[in-house]
Amino acid sequence: MTEITTTTVVRSVPVVEELSADYCVVGAGIAGFAAAITLADQGRSVVLVDAQPQIGGQCVNSLIGLFCGVYGTAPDYEMLTRTVFEDLFRDLDGTGALSKRYGETLGIQYDEVAVGRWMERELDRRGVTVVLGSAVDAVQGDDGWVERIELVSRYGRVRVSARGFVDASGDASLSWLAGLPCAEPTGPIYGSQQFRLAGVVEEHVPDRTVVAEHLRRVGDRYGVVRREGIPFVFPGSGTAVINMTHVATPLSTVGTGKAQHEGRDQADRVARFLADTFPDAFGDARIVDYGLLGRRQTRWIRAEHTLLDEEVIAGVRFDDAVARTAWPIELHDRPDRHRWEVFESGHLHYVPLRSLIPRGSRNVIAAGRCIDAQPAALSSVRVMGPCAAMGAGAAHALDLADGGSVADIDVSVLRDRVAQNVG
Numbered sequence: 001m002t003e004i005t006t007t008t009v010v011r012s013v014p015v016v017e018e019l020s021a022d023y024c025v026v027g028a029g030i031a032g033f034a035a036a037i038t039l040a041d042q043g044r045s046v047v048l049v050d051a052q053p054q055i056g057g058q059c060v061n062s063l064i065g066l067f068c069g070v071y072g073t074a075p076d077y078e079m080l081t082r083t084v085f086e087d088l089f090r091d092l093d094g095t096g097a098l099s100k101r102y103g104e105t106l107g108i109q110y111d112e113v114a115v116g117r118w119m120e121r122e123l124d125r126r127g128v129t130v131v132l133g134s135a136v137d138a139v140q141g142d143d144g145w146v147e148r149i150e151l152v153s154r155y156g157r158v159r160v161s162a163r164g165f166v167d168a169s170g171d172a173s174l175s176w177l178a179g180l181p182c183a184e185p186t187g188p189i190y191g192s193q194q195f196r197l198a199g200v201v202e203e204h205v206p207d208r209t210v211v212a213e214h215l216r217r218v219g220d221r222y223g224v225v226r227r228e229g230i231p232f233v234f235p236g237s238g239t240a241v242i243n244m245t246h247v248a249t250p251l252s253t254v255g256t257g258k259a260q261h262e263g264r265d266q267a268d269r270v271a272r273f274l275a276d277t278f279p280d281a282f283g284d285a286r287i288v289d290y291g292l293l294g295r296r297q298t299r300w301i302r303a304e305h306t307l308l309d310e311e312v313i314a315g316v317r318f319d320d321a322v323a324r325t326a327w328p329i330e331l332h333d334r335p336d337r338h339r340w341e342v343f344e345s346g347h348l349h350y351v352p353l354r355s356l357i358p359r360g361s362r363n364v365i366a367a368g369r370c371i372d373a374q375p376a377a378l379s380s381v382r383v384m385g386p387c388a389a390m391g392a393g394a395a396h397a398l399d400l401a402d403g404g405s406v407a408d409i410d411v412s413v414l415r416d417r418v419a420q421n422v423g
């Protein structure tokens with residue numbers, strides 16, 4: 001049948017793979033991806049690690065499907081973050097993987113399969129070493145310096161040594177394991193189980209006000225927790241991503257597994273509600289994908305500066321700003337709905353580098369949804385536009401520190417480097 005036979009093997013010594021690079025990025029979501037390609041573009045060697053078996057974080061794996069916060073308010077819709085998005089939108093233009101969604105700001109709907117493959121190619125092209133399916137479980141270093149991290153995968157352990165680290169883990173995992181102070185909300189900030197329906201009749205899909213009105217009347221009957229939401233129709237595809245669930249996302253291993261199932265149960269109930277209530281649109285629809293449970297705000301770093309709600313509302317422009325956005329406050333702190341506070345036309349708010357540097361650390365910078373901010377402020381800067389800008393800002397700061405302490409970099413040089421994302 002085959003020339004292949006077998007050989008008997010017994011485990012002897014534990015397998016440990018050793019890697020070293022100029023910089024290591026923990027978390028391959030949109031923030032970590034932006035950090036990794038920015039460092040590589042500066043000629044640095046980079047190891048990018050993620051606990052998931054494929055890159056992209058929530059952007060690719062949680063059926064988010066819409067880039068928010070990249071553009072400013074109507075009517076100008078200025079492009080605010082160029083890192084990642086300029087190239088991505090150019091490369092995927094005309095492929096059918098992107099479509100525009102106009103509202104208070106301009107959002108770009110995307111096909112996560114195409115975006116995930118684009119990200120993989122961009123990393124490979126730059127020679128970034130990607131370590132997947134490997135969770136950081138130990139951090140070594142001294143006196144505010146992280147020197148090495150250890151990861152565990154199904155195949156054994158991996159050690160990565162580097163002169164600087166980006167914590168783009170979403171849950172501040174690296175900072176937490178390094179023993180640095182972190183913040184957690186005192187009540188749940190809900191995540192959502194996104195799911196995709198196929199067989200949707202686009203022209204009959206109701207808008208969000210009609211959905212909410214029916215949910216108020218019959219939501220109890222279906223056991224629907226979140227009484228609002230939007231069917232995000234992908235034009236011409238007969239599919240829609242639904243965001244009408246709210247699930248607490250605990251920071252525990254067993255709790256996370258339970259939450260994933262709770263999310264899917266909620267999704268099933270929402271699908272039944274949609275099919276019964278809007279049969280012309282959803283009567284023949286079926287769930288074809290659930291995605292990984294989406295986590296919004298779980299645990300984040302404590303930095304020298306906590307981005308305050310009033311700084312976001314007033315649009316304070318910081319000397320060391322690395323990101324900006326016009327995205328509304330979008331805080332999911334109630335099971336049935338979320339707070340949604342839209343800014344006036346022309347409004348912008350900013351994220352300072354000081355909110356990315358964990359207190360007591362010298363060569364770690366956070367980026368993405370785990371930077372330091374008050375809960376409402378964080379809810380408006382954790383969308384993917386500013387997350388990518390923060391990744392780029394963290395990368396430039398580490399590059400400028402060149403193995404020294406990030407607190408000592410010349411901020412005027414950083415300003416030039418991040419001008420394309422800050423103006």
Ligand SMILES: Cc1cc2nc3c(=O)[nH]c(=O)nc-3n(C[C@H](O)[C@H](O)[C@H](O)COP(=O)(O)OP(=O)(O)OC[C@H]3O[C@@H](n4cnc5c(N)ncnc54)[C@H](O)[C@@H]3O)c2cc1C
Nearest residue numbers: 027029030031051057058068136169170294295368369384
């Ligand atoms: C349901 C939902 C809907 C949303 N809708 C939108 C939207 O429409 N538009 C928009 O722009 N934004 C949206 N957001 C927000 C946005 O998707 C996220 O805030 C953003 O993607 C976060 O990116 P990130 O890179 O900071 O983190 P993540 O994408 O969370 O990536 C972090 C990565 O770190 C890895 N990691 C964590 N701990 C470890 C460890 N110990 N070891 C190794 N790896 C680790 C994780 O596996 C993960 O892949 C939504 C969020 C949710 C939850």
